[in-house]
Amino acid sequence: MSTASAPEVVVVTGLSGAGKSTTLKTFEDLGYEAVDNVPLFLLRRMIGGAAGPEGARRPLAIGVDIRTRDFDVAAIRRFVRDVEKAGMARPRVVFLDCDDDVLQRRYTETRRRHPLAADRPLADGIALERQLLAPLKDGADDVIDTSDLPPGALKTMLLTRYGLASTGLHVFVTSFSFRRGLPREADLVFDVRFLRNPHYDTALRDLTGRDAAVQDYVAADPDFPEFLGRLTALLDPLLPRYVTEGKSYLTIAVGCTGGRHRSVFVAERLGAWLAEAGYGTSVRHRELQSPGS
Incomplete structure (x- = not known):
């Protein structure tokens, strides 16, 4: 049989x-x-x-x-x-x-x-x-x-x-704070602490990477466009190889100091790119589920 x-x-x-x-x-x-x-x-x-x-x-x-x-x-x-x-x-x-x-x-x-x-x-x-x-x-x-x-x-x-009807590669993207340690389930980890930190702007400190003002602030960093372009260029040929090897899920973790601003914004942008590329995508923000930064 x-x-x-x-x-x-x-x-x-x-x-x-x-x-x-x-x-x-x-x-x-x-x-x-x-x-x-x-x-x-x-x-x-x-x-x-x-x-x-x-x-x-x-x-x-x-x-x-x-x-x-x-x-x-x-x-x-x-x-x-x-x-x-x-x-x-x-x-x-x-x-x-x-x-x-x-x-x-x-x-x-x-x-x-x-x-x-x-x-x-x-x-x-x-x-x-x-x-x-x-x-x-x-x-x-x-x-x-x-x-x-x-x-x-x-x-x-x-x-x-x-899931019985699931096909192809599903990518989990999670933002996190390095203060609280790496997500245990992460397959790939990217550090975005080099980007400008909204935490030091009192008007942005209490917001998160989901807010437009924070997104505009991080996106205005002169190194951000090249970073995001190189990140997606790295993943573009890599993800099909995971599919070829039979992997059905992948977790990408994006971290910054507090896990509430830069990493959240980059995770959101990365998730949008993955979805547009045709991958099943879930985005989670670990530190936004608990108080503090």
Whole structure:
């Protein structure tokens, strides 16, 4: 049996509290049959029974984590390998990661108990789970860090990566502040701190790169037109090569000092250029989603 006619199968796993429930719900919205914490010995039977009436096949999103009965990292890796070898499907493993401090805050806010912290401090339970799942993360097809990823952004990312009708390359453009560190999901990073900084103009300081006054200010920098032209000239031949290699998504990060002015404007301009070039494009401004610059 050829995997070309097999159902799409996604195994969603990762650290407890990293967003598995939201991820599975999104897959369900995308048309997948989403099931959670299925015992491993039932997974193969579930994939084999994915065919519906008249041979129609339903895509599956299967959630497994440390709470799953008979959970074992080696068994999951063996399951993925055996299913693909048998030609039943080509399962893709999506691993959800997250910073320890963010996980601790989420558990504290929701007052939920970590599955490995029943008789130990929360931090120790998280550390133990991270250690146990390390081999699974290393072998995953897709690692998504949700530390700074709002639910809406996570849903958009999953839609473009795993939407059943999605084709071609989808490019995410995100602006950010170097003060808060690089976006973890970035494939390409560009630094625009050399451009004139509107922060030092009191009339512009409280505005953002989405405002016309800031856009005009940055665009008036004598080096901006050449920079943007060279940036798009770099990407123009590069993006088709990603398509040729089979990449379905790419994240381009544009950073400045505060992440509210220059990087926002450049990200908006870059997103417009990408859309005009025919690529599916999403633009996100990380620092505009939280107070401060």
